[in-house]
Amino acid sequence: MKITPWSEECGALVGDAQLANIDESEMEGLRSALATYGVLFFRNQELTPSDHLAFANGFGEIVLNKFFAPVEGYPDIAEVRKEPDQTMNIGGGWHTDHSYDEEPALGSILVARELPQSGGDTLFANLHKAWVALPSSTKRKIKDLKALHSNVHIYGRDGYYAGTDMGKMLKGADDVGQAIQPVVISHPVSGREILYVNPAHTISIDGWSEEDSKALLDELYDHVVQPEFTCTFDWEPGSVAIWDNRLTWHYANNDYDGERRLMHRITLSGAPLAAAA
Numbered sequence: 001m002k003i004t005p006w007s008e009e010c011g012a013l014v015g016d017a018q019l020a021n022i023d024e025s026e027m028e029g030l031r032s033a034l035a036t037y038g039v040l041f042f043r044n045q046e047l048t049p050s051d052h053l054a055f056a057n058g059f060g061e062i063v064l065n066k067f068f069a070p071v072e073g074y075p076d077i078a079e080v081r082k083e084p085d086q087t088m089n090i091g092g093g094w095h096t097d098h099s100y101d102e103e104p105a106l107g108s109i110l111v112a113r114e115l116p117q118s119g120g121d122t123l124f125a126n127l128h129k130a131w132v133a134l135p136s137s138t139k140r141k142i143k144d145l146k147a148l149h150s151n152v153h154i155y156g157r158d159g160y161y162a163g164t165d166m167g168k169m170l171k172g173a174d175d176v177g178q179a180i181q182p183v184v185i186s187h188p189v190s191g192r193e194i195l196y197v198n199p200a201h202t203i204s205i206d207g208w209s210e211e212d213s214k215a216l217l218d219e220l221y222d223h224v225v226q227p228e229f230t231c232t233f234d235w236e237p238g239s240v241a242i243w244d245n246r247l248t249w250h251y252a253n254n255d256y257d258g259e260r261r262l263m264h265r266i267t268l269s270g271a272p273l274a275a276a277a
């Protein structure tokens, strides 16, 4: 197995490995690389849904996504699908998955199944690098804050998707929820400090007014999306990505109207997050 940085900004490309036949020492190498790089990219994989599931089971426990349709015959695998007649996609804004859960997901394993001729890339951001580069005054200001995260405004009955052509594909509108998370967390594996707010799910800073919360969050978001913290993955048939939800944001580009894009996603369960010391 050969692991090389994908870019200076984030991610790593893993070569000489077939995820359908991975052994325990390679799995250990992947766990460690994921905590370091935040997102791992693989090319030329031959991964059936059963292989995808077996690999995920070896990596960790699976958490069911309440909102996406499951793959037929595989209730643990969610479909991330956009049809040619749809204009809305899933994940078309910067976010990290499941930050609204008390125990946010560790990460996801996304497998390309059908791709558009061009477009449909996924962007990633490294929230440790973004934290490190913040001015000391901002670090001091935000270090001990907490924030409210929610999915009600996205997946709820009157949420964002309900008013779009993606609404009919999603489920779980009554199974929405929210959680309070530290604004700066300590990574459960590496112990590194990570900025843990995201544009899709973070509603407000706990105890702050809406206006003050928005001003701070917008400032942090503008910081994170700078090119020095972000990278782009161009999917090919056989590509797979695994990302760490604590360490990264992601963004699914929606630039392929009229074409189908189908990905299979398994989400790995995580644990409650601890504030950075």
Ligand code: SIN
Binding pocket: 080, 090, 091, 092, 108, 110, 121, 122, 250, 251, 252, 253, 263, 265
């Ligand atoms: C997601 O947000 O999980 C979807 C990412 C993608 O489709 O590229």
